[in-house]
Amino acid sequence: MTILRFARILWTLERRRIAPALVLLALVTATEGLGLLSLGGLLAQGGLEGAAVGGPFGWLERALGAAPGFEALLALFLAAVLARAGAAYLYGELAARIMAGLMHKLRMRLYRAVAGARWPQVQGARRADLHHALTMAPNELAHGADVAMRLAVACCVALTAGALALTVEPRVVLAAAGVAGALALPMLWIDRLIARGSRDVFRRTARLYDHVARYLDNLKLDRFLARPGAQGATGSAAFEDASRRQAQMARRVRRLGLRSDLAHQAGGATALAAILWIAAHSGMTAGEGALMAVLFMRLLPRLMSAHELLQELISVAAAFAEYERQVRDFAAAAEPRGPAAALARARGPARVSVRALSHTHPGAQTPALRDVTLDLPAGTATALVGLSGAGKTTLADLMCGLMAPSAGQVLVDGAPLAESDLAAWRAQVALVSRDDFLAPDTLRANLAMGAAEADEAAMWRALELVGFAERARAMGGLDAEVGDRGDRLSAGERQRICLARAILRRPRFLALDEATSAMNPLDEARIVGRLAALRAETTILVVAHRLSSVAWVDRIAVIEEGRLAAAGPRAQMAAHGFLGRMAAAEAPAGLDEAPARRAHPGDAAEASDRRGDDASPRPAEVEAEGAAQAPGSGDAKAPDRSGDETNPRSVGGVSGEGAAQAPGSGGAEASDRPGDEANPRPAEGDAREGAPPRPGRGGAAQPSGAPDARTPPATGGGACGAPAPARAAGSSGR
Numbered sequence: 001m002t003i004l005r006f007a008r009i010l011w012t013l014e015r016r017r018i019a020p021a022l023v024l025l026a027l028v029t030a031t032e033g034l035g036l037l038s039l040g041g042l043l044a045q046g047g048l049e050g051a052a053v054g055g056p057f058g059w060l061e062r063a064l065g066a067a068p069g070f071e072a073l074l075a076l077f078l079a080a081v082l083a084r085a086g087a088a089y090l091y092g093e094l095a096a097r098i099m100a101g102l103m104h105k106l107r108m109r110l111y112r113a114v115a116g117a118r119w120p121q122v123q124g125a126r127r128a129d130l131h132h133a134l135t136m137a138p139n140e141l142a143h144g145a146d147v148a149m150r151l152a153v154a155c156c157v158a159l160t161a162g163a164l165a166l167t168v169e170p171r172v173v174l175a176a177a178g179v180a181g182a183l184a185l186p187m188l189w190i191d192r193l194i195a196r197g198s199r200d201v202f203r204r205t206a207r208l209y210d211h212v213a214r215y216l217d218n219l220k221l222d223r224f225l226a227r228p229g230a231q232g233a234t235g236s237a238a239f240e241d242a243s244r245r246q247a248q249m250a251r252r253v254r255r256l257g258l259r260s261d262l263a264h265q266a267g268g269a270t271a272l273a274a275i276l277w278i279a280a281h282s283g284m285t286a287g288e289g290a291l292m293a294v295l296f297m298r299l300l301p302r303l304m305s306a307h308e309l310l311q312e313l314i315s316v317a318a319a320f321a322e323y324e325r326q327v328r329d330f331a332a333a334a335e336p337r338g339p340a341a342a343l344a345r346a347r348g349p350a351r352v353s354v355r356a357l358s359h360t361h362p363g364a365q366t367p368a369l370r371d372v373t374l375d376l377p378a379g380t381a382t383a384l385v386g387l388s389g390a391g392k393t394t395l396a397d398l399m400c401g402l403m404a405p406s407a408g409q410v411l412v413d414g415a416p417l418a419e420s421d422l423a424a425w426r427a428q429v430a431l432v433s434r435d436d437f438l439a440p441d442t443l444r445a446n447l448a449m450g451a452a453e454a455d456e457a458a459m460w461r462a463l464e465l466v467g468f469a470e471r472a473r474a475m476g477g478l479d480a481e482v483g484d485r486g487d488r489l490s491a492g493e494r495q496r497i498c499l500a501r502a503i504l505r506r507p508r509f510l511a512l513d514e515a516t517s518a519m520n521p522l523d524e525a526r527i528v529g530r531l532a533a534l535r536a537e538t539t540i541l542v543v544a545h546r547l548s549s550v551a552w553v554d555r556i557a558v559i560e561e562g563r564l565a566a567a568g569p570r571a572q573m574a575a576h577g578f579l580g581r582m583a584a585a586e587a588p589a590g591l592d593e594a595p596a597r598r599a600h601p602g603d604a605a606e607a608s609d610r611r612g613d614d615a616s617p618r619p620a621e622v623e624a625e626g627a628a629q630a631p632g633s634g635d636a637k638a639p640d641r642s643g644d645e646t647n648p649r650s651v652g653g654v655s656g657e658g659a660a661q662a663p664g665s666g667g668a669e670a671s672d673r674p675g676d677e678a679n680p681r682p683a684e685g686d687a688r689e690g691a692p693p694r695p696g697r698g699g700a701a702q703p704s705g706a707p708d709a710r711t712p713p714a715t716g717g718g719a720c721g722a723p724a725p726a727r728a729a730g731s732s733g734r
């Protein structure tokens, strides 16, 4: 059945070429038969009595008025052999084209199914299986097409030769049929074993791919993990094991093939001996006996080769079944596409919101997000913070249209996104993650990946913005190679290029999911300060684990265990306990401070937890989403009052005054005041639009020798008048 489905797919994809190829095959078959007959005629005329040409040349005899002479038969033989060779050559040419075409089409068929599938389906697939299915499987299947066509030839040749031989010497055909019949049962058994073995080989090969991929992804780690004989999850030991098993399985199938060959040979030899014995004991002439033997020796290999090809096709069928399964599964999970105009490309920053959003990942027991409602006003920057696994990436992915939520809605400019709008929305979005891909290509090719229309000047502007222009010039310009996956660059440099690539797309919504995580806070502060200026044309969402990464934003949202714990303008969010704990954890202990006196971030967090909500308001106390206070009013001022000498650090720059001002200006102003020595807010310092980088100024970013090192350490909840957790922990004598 699988073989028939395979044949149907081949026919569907390459009908245009397969049809003439089959005609050529027929020609090969016909000339083969003609050659066989003229050989018989030649043998007869050569004195082999009894090898009479007989019926097949009767028409020729009638047309010529006499039996064809030796020269005529020789010419016929030569013409037939040459015609066969020519037809076989043309067929070979066509077969090569068919195989090349199939390889590409089969690969693209799966590729399109994967590219068009819903994200969870793609994400859930084993990468190595996909890798194998997209690289090796189409090659195997294309080879299968050649096998299938050669099988068709072999069958045609065997049938034609059999039919013609029947007219020449029916006993030979009967003998060949008898041998084939006798071998049929054991062959069927071997064929089944081969089919099963081939499936195993296929699975083992896919697993080997998995290990190869894992090994190559962990080359560095493997230098440390690999131990001789160890069966690790990654690395050379597992790789070696998978390789050995795959080779063993392949050998087993090969052995079955050899046994099949052995049976063919033994059966053929036995049948030939039987034919000769019959000839000798049935009063045949020597010529008749020799002709029988010659015909049999030509006929039997045709049958054998047809059978061998069938066995090969059985092996290919295993690969085809797996390939088909993948295509079917991905095609069944196709993401619906609406009409192109459904979500028209608008200009300027988008307002992106989620309403009562919940999401459970496929196969997960618990939802990653529960009932989240959040609004990102157009042209603002919002930071999403929360512990690991809180649901930040899931929320960012949903907002970017990577997948549809399990429940609730994502809205763009107030209009709910349908699943059929997702692809169109993604075209207006740029998402930068921590480890985004860089192609083993030039800087230019990597930058142009998402924005083919971007010109050189735009590329340099983007590189300036992310602080990579100087380095790019040193590398030799835009045509410098970045290495395999960017491995000629540092992690932070790779992130800069990914950022520049995203900016070049001029998205209406830019989501940065730990996109600057590999950068030093000083570098990061410089870059995000410049990114802030992009708010004129894009709404920004920043997922970050460091306050220094978010000190420039307009709004902050805190996610806890999949729920939105609080959200609002940065000023008011300063009071949130989670931000306080983050600040405490980030607080640098002065390098000149005695270790015993240093507050351990964990202690600080615990202290903050214990003091908990006295020091920092419960989420409910923080302004509810959508009920933002007027900038500069009420609580928003409170952090400023505490931002004095006794309480020098507001929460990572989450100061009321900063938020009360226009985006991109407030925080910067605050940190520019002379009091900054005691209140250094690194990111803010550079968050002013177009502010020149001032690397030495970062407080939280300052590793040593900074004013922070001399002033009391961070006061996480201090911004809202709470005792500083780090200091409290330190002074509590624990």
Ligand SMILES: Nc1ncnc2c1ncn2[C@@H]1O[C@H](COP(=O)(O)OP(=O)(O)OP(=O)(O)O)[C@@H](O)[C@H]1O
Binding pocket: 123, 361, 362, 363, 364, 367, 368, 386, 387, 388, 389, 390, 391, 392, 393, 394, 395
């Ligand atoms: N593909 C997935 N399948 C099943 N569960 C998932 C999948 N992706 C994420 N999760 C789970 O969903 C929850 C939220 O994950 P998410 O990646 O959104 O967290 P996060 O806040 O971004 O964490 P981090 O800060 O560590 O990146 C986690 O419990 C995680 O284990």
Ligand SMILES: [Mg+2]
Binding pocket: 392, 393, 394, 513
């Ligand atoms: Mg994440």
